[in-house]
Amino acid sequence: MDRVVGTSGRIAFASAMRNLLADVYPGHDQAELVRRVFEVLGLPIEGDGPEPSEEYLRKWDQRDAFLITYGDSISQAGKNGIESLGEFHQKWLKDWLTGVHILPFHPFTSDDGFSVSDFTVLRPELGTWDDVYALSKNATVMADLVANHISASHPWYQQFLVGEKPGVDYIKTASPDDDLSDVVRPRSHALLNDVVTKDGEKHVWCTFSYDQVDLDYGNPDV
Structure with a gap:
């Protein structure tokens, strides 16, 4: 990874990103995760490329x-x-x-x-x-980037219900037997919503409402 970032700015960014990703996803290939982040952001990761403008970086x-x-x-x-x-x-x-x-x-x-x-x-x-x-x-x-959850009408959740990718792997679930006593939220409804999917009953994590379905950030693809 040390050699594939072309400019000093990208080297520093890649290093910081790699350290953060290592904390969140310790069991994954950090270099590959950084490459994917650069790809999503549209930044060149190999060779020299244009530096972002001062206005962009401000x-x-x-x-x-x-x-x-x-x-x-x-x-x-x-x-x-x-x-x-x-x-x-x-x-x-x-x-x-x-x-x-x-x-x-x-x-x-x-x-x-x-x-x-x-x-x-x-x-x-x-x-x-x-x-x-x-x-x-x-x-x-x-x-506002609403990144922690999606609407129950979002295609990913609809895919989750019928067992289709990628959505089937993107939704956070839990077991009713899990100890969730430390979860504090300003809502009165139960944290887990019991839903019937193609693969059987699932307990979907819904922090804010049953129309707002939490994403599973344990999966780096999310």
């Missing part, structure tokens, strides 16, 4: 202030939510707020956007990825 600090909002908080005729939000920021907020933090903007089935059914697109009324990119030209953009 992190926020104490001088930054963010507007936290849903993508449809601002509306105007003939324009989608993200486009309207960008124009509002430019006209009224740019001198005080350097960034915009957009709460979940994907298609969802419950919990005000936090039960995501498709991570690849935006809800049509909010716009497209091009609109998010346009917003990023004038403001630092943050977005």
Whole structure:
């Protein structure tokens, strides 16, 4: 792994990533996991490649202030939510707020956007990825990444129910006999949801609701 990262920045990133992955997945090939992370991020891992720009690498600090909002908080005729939000920021907020933090903007089935059914697109009324990119030209953009669970309508969970890959390997389950007394959560329903699948009864881990199914991060493919 020491030789396959082309530039100093990527070497440092790969080293840090490898150490983190070793803690989470001690029984796996760390070099292969790092390679897969680079592949997902679209970064070259062999030879010399272009370094990210200073603008891309810039992190926020104490001088930054963010507007936290849903993508449809601002509306105007003939324009989608993200486009309207960008124009509002430019006209009224740019001198005080350097960034915009957009709460979940994907298609969802419950919990005000936090039960995501498709991570690849935006809800049509909010716009497209091009609109998010346009917003990023004038403001630092943050977005909520709902990574710990998916909607029960998501294709992965539907695959889990019928025993199809990859979803059958992506959903967190447990046994009713497990000691779950240390799990603390602001919910009144039972943590495990008993569901019937092609492979028999499974006990699905649902931290927030039965429409929000936890992903199994014990599997590095997730």
